Amino acid sequence: MKLTSLLRSAATMAVLLVLSLLLFQTAQAQTETDLCNLCSLGGCSDGENPIGPLVAGANGAFYATSGSGGTSGSGTVFGLYPEPAGGCEGSNQGNGWCEFVLYNFCSVANCLDGNEPNGNVSYLNGHFRTPGNLYGTTYSGGSHNYGVVFEISSKPVQSGCPAGSNTSGGWCETVLYNFCSFPLGSDCQDGNNPFGNLVEDSAGNLYGTVKNGVFQLSPNQQGGWDSELIYADTFVISGLVIDSADNLFGIDVGDVPGLGNVFKISLSQASFPHENIYTFKATSKNGIPNGPPAVDSAGNVYGTTFGTAGGDSLPGTVWKLTPVTGKKGVTYTKKVLHTFTAEKGGLNPGGGVLLDSTGNIYSTAAYGGDTVCQIGPGCGTLFELVASGDTYKYKLLWKFNGTNGAAPYSSPILDSAGDLYGVTSAGGANNLGTMYEVTR
Numbered sequence: 492m493k494l495t496s497l498l499r500s501a502a503t504m505a506v507l508l509v510l511s512l513l514l515f516q517t518a519q520a521q522t523e524t525d526l527c528n529l530c531s532l533g534g535c536s537d538g539e540n541p542i543g544p545l546v547a548g549a550n551g552a553f554y555a556t557s558g559s560g561g562t563s564g565s566g567t568v569f570g571l572y573p574e575p576a577g578g579c580e581g582s583n584q585g586n587g588w589c590e591f592v593l594y595n596f597c598s599v600a601n602c603l604d605g606n607e608p609n610g611n612v613s614y615l616n617g618h619f620r621t622p623g624n625l626y627g628t629t630y631s632g633g634s635h636n637y638g639v640v641f642e643i644s645s646k647p648v649q650s651g652c653p654a655g656s657n658t659s660g661g662w663c664e665t666v667l668y669n670f671c672s673f674p675l676g677s678d679c680q681d682g683n684n685p686f687g688n689l690v691e692d693s694a695g696n697l698y699g700t701v702k703n704g705v706f707q708l709s710p711n712q713q714g715g716w717d718s719e720l721i722y723a724d725t726f727v728i729s730g731l732v733i734d735s736a737d738n739l740f741g742i743d744v745g746d747v748p749g750l751g752n753v754f755k756i757s758l759s760q761a762s763f764p765h766e767n768i769y770t771f772k773a774t775s776k777n778g779i780p781n782g783p784p785a786v787d788s789a790g791n792v793y794g795t796t797f798g799t800a801g802g803d804s805l806p807g808t809v810w811k812l813t814p815v816t817g818k819k820g821v822t823y824t825k826k827v828l829h830t831f832t833a834e835k836g837g838l839n840p841g842g843g844v845l846l847d848s849t850g851n852i853y854s855t856a857a858y859g860g861d862t863v864c865q866i867g868p869g870c871g872t873l874f875e876l877v878a879s880g881d882t883y884k885y886k887l888l889w890k891f892n893g894t895n896g897a898a899p900y901s902s903p904i905l906d907s908a909g910d911l912y913g914v915t916s917a918g919g920a921n922n923l924g925t926m927y928e929v930t931r
Contacts (some may be wrong), residue, residue: 521889521929521930522929523889523895523927523929523930524586524587524927525585525586525895525896525919525927526571526587526912526925526928527571527583527585527588527590527925527926528919528920528921528923528924528925529541529557529560529590529919529921529923529924529925530921530923530924531583531585531590531920532583534562535559535560535561535564535923536560536561536562536595537560537561537567537569537583537590537592538557538559538560538561538567538592539559539560539921540557540558540560540916540917540923540924541555541556541557541558541569541914541916541924541926542555542556542557542609542610542900542901542914542916543555543611543842543899543900543901543913543914544842544901544903544913545571545611545904545912545913545914545926546612546613546614546625546904547906547912548570548614548623549623550572551572551573552570553570553912554568554569554571554593554612554625555568555569555571555611555612555914555926556568556608556609556611556612556627557608557924558608558609559607560923561592561595561596562595562598562659563595563596563597563598564597565595565596565597565606565607566596566597566606566607566608566609566629567593567594567595567596567608567660568592568593568594568608568612568625568627568643568660568662568664569590569591569592570590570591570593570661571588571589571590571591571926572589572591573587573588574587574588574589575589585926588926590926591660591661592660593625593643593660593661594643594657594658594660594661594662594663594664595659595660596608596632596664597632598657598658598659599657602633602636603632603633603634604632604639604641604657604659604664605628605631605632605638605639605641605664605666606630606631606632606633606636607629607630607631607632608627608628608630609686609729610627610628610686610687610688610729610730611687611688612625612626612627613625613689614626615691615697623644623645624642624643624644624645625642625643625644626640626641626642626667626689626697627643627688627689628640628641628685628686628687628689628699629685630684630685630686631684633666633669633670634669634672635669635670635672635674637669637671637679637683637684638670638683638684638685638701639668639669639670639685640666640667640668640670640689640708640718641664641665641667642664642665643662643664644656644662644663644665645661645662645663646658646661646662653665667708667716668708668715668716668718670682670685670701670718671683672718678703679703680720681706681719681720682701682703682704682706682718682720683701683702683703684701685699685700685702685706686729687699687700687729687730687731687783688729688730688731688783690732690733690739692733692737692758693737695710696708696709696758698721698731698733698739698758700727700728700729700731700741701720701727702726703720703723703724704720704721704722704723704724705720705722705724705739705741705756706718706719706720706721707719707721707763721756721763722754722756722763722765724743724754725744726744727741727743728741728742728743728744728751728780728781728782728783729782729783730742730782730783730784730843731783732783732784732786734790735788736759737757737759738755738756738757738758738759739755739757739758740753740754740755740756740784740792741753741754741783741784742781742782742783742784742794750770751770751771751779751780751781751796752767752769752770752771752780753768753769753770753771753794753812753823754766754767754768768792768822769812769823769825771796778796778797778807778808779796779797780794780795780797780810781794781795781797781840781841781843782794782795782797782840782841782843782901782902783843784843785843785844785845785846787846787850790814791811791812791813792823793809793810793811793812793828793846793852794809794810794843794844795807795808795809795810795840795841795842795843795844796808796810797839797840797841806831806832806833806834806837806838806839806856806859807830807831807837807838807839807840807841807856808827808828808829808830808831808840809828809829809852809854809876809883810825810826810827810828811825811826811828812824812825812826813826828852828876829876829883829885834858834859834860834861834868835859835860835861835887836856836859836872836874836885837855837856837858837859837860837869837871837872837874837887838856838858838867838868838869839856839857839858839859840854840855840857841855841856841857841900842854842899842900842901842902843901844902845903845904845905847905849878850878851875851876851878852875852876852878853874853876853888853902853903853911854873854874854902855871855873855874855899855900855901855903855913856871856872856874856899857871857898857900858870858898859872860872860890860891860892862890862891862893864893864897864918865893865897865922867898869890870891870892870893870896870897870898870918871890871891871896871898871915872887872888872889872890872891873887873888873889873891873899873911873913873929874887875888888911888929888931889929891915892918894918894919894920895918895919895925895927896918896919896924896925896927897915897916897917897919897922898915898916898917898918899914899915899916900916901913901914903929909931910928910929910930910931911928911929912926912927912928912929913927914926914927915927
């Protein structure tokens with residue numbers, strides 16, 4: 492080969508190398524910070540294996556639950572606050588943040604206050620609630636050991652917690668409802684074993700998922716709450732979403748193995764009519780729908796599939812259902828927005844999605860990335876689907892490596908600056924979960 496040809500080849504390789512480095516730097520333009528590692532106190536008294544997603548509070552605080560850990564090992568509600576000048580007094584110190592346990596479950600005999608908060612807490616501001624209080628469910632515990640709906644309120648300094656509430660941590664816990672209060676044979680007519688989030692309608696009623704369907708919790712004239720199973724189902728995936736017209740959307744896995752349904756419940760009618768708006772078949776092209784759905788202002792429904800079992804398994808997808816009005820009423824058409832095809836970009840998104848105001852989509856993949864991880868093929872990723880009209884471009888935001896977290900099963904939340912916050916259920920300094928921030 493002539494010298495000039497060799498020089499051209501060398502120059503070309505140099506250019507390609509520079510370009511590849513620039514592309515790599517662009518892909519890694521985000522920075523990740525571990526805000527706090529769970530189980531940093533003796534006996535995991537600060538909690539372990541956080542569930543998520545986080546909920547943002549006042550003054551830059553975040554709140555979440557841990558499904559286990561705490562003083563009784565039955566889970567906690569905890570808060571995360573920016574570290575003040577005086578340091579994290581009486582709390583778990585993180586990376587510029589302080590973690591406070593708000594409540595330890597099973598602090599009452601027989602776990603009458605609840606056990607295993609296997610869902611995130613919510614801020615609910617309806618007619619019957621105190622602004623600033625947190626609401627959630629526990630999977631077990633309570634009067635009948637089938638779970639409770641609880642309220643967490645800040646503890647008054649002078650008078651302490653109100654009568655009828657429990658205290659174990661910094662805040663007060665009140666049980667609003669004990670499930671299976673109306674058993675019939677082997678069934679719980681009012682629902683049993685709740686999990687996932689709570690949502691509320693325009694009248695202030697609460698809704699959530701239980702082992703045997705979807706429940707409504709409404710205030711009664713005696714100052715308590717009544718629960719009604721408004722949709723009996725075999726297995727509802729954790730999480731619901733409600734739109735501005737009081738329509739409730741959720742996901743179940745159906746009676747037939749390998750099938751999953753996206754369902755819609757109309758709350759404006761007393762009979763709570765429901766319909767399956769789309770049925771997934773767990774083939775290598777679909778996967779099984781998982782995680783709570785999301786709904787935009789136009790009525791489009793979004794979610795993820797976790798992938799199928801077997802040798803031809805698909806690593807998962809992000810999908811969108813669009814309502815179309817025709818002669819037969821409103822039907823929904825499905826479009827796959829992204830298909831995961833390689834471990835490097837993530838595998839098995841399982842936590843639903845987050846939508847921003849411009850239509851971009853954010854979520855996590857529980858596995859994947861290019862780091863060897865004890866939990867499976869990779870420790871998971873955080874990604875964005877950048878909207879451009881009707882198309883979406885995949886963007887890898889972060890790869891978890893075990894040290895900075897692993898197994899992010901829930902979607903992140905977004906602050907006004909565009910930074911993302913979330914939890915991982917494993918990894919971190921103690922391999923029992925982290926809270927992270929990804930700055931873009």
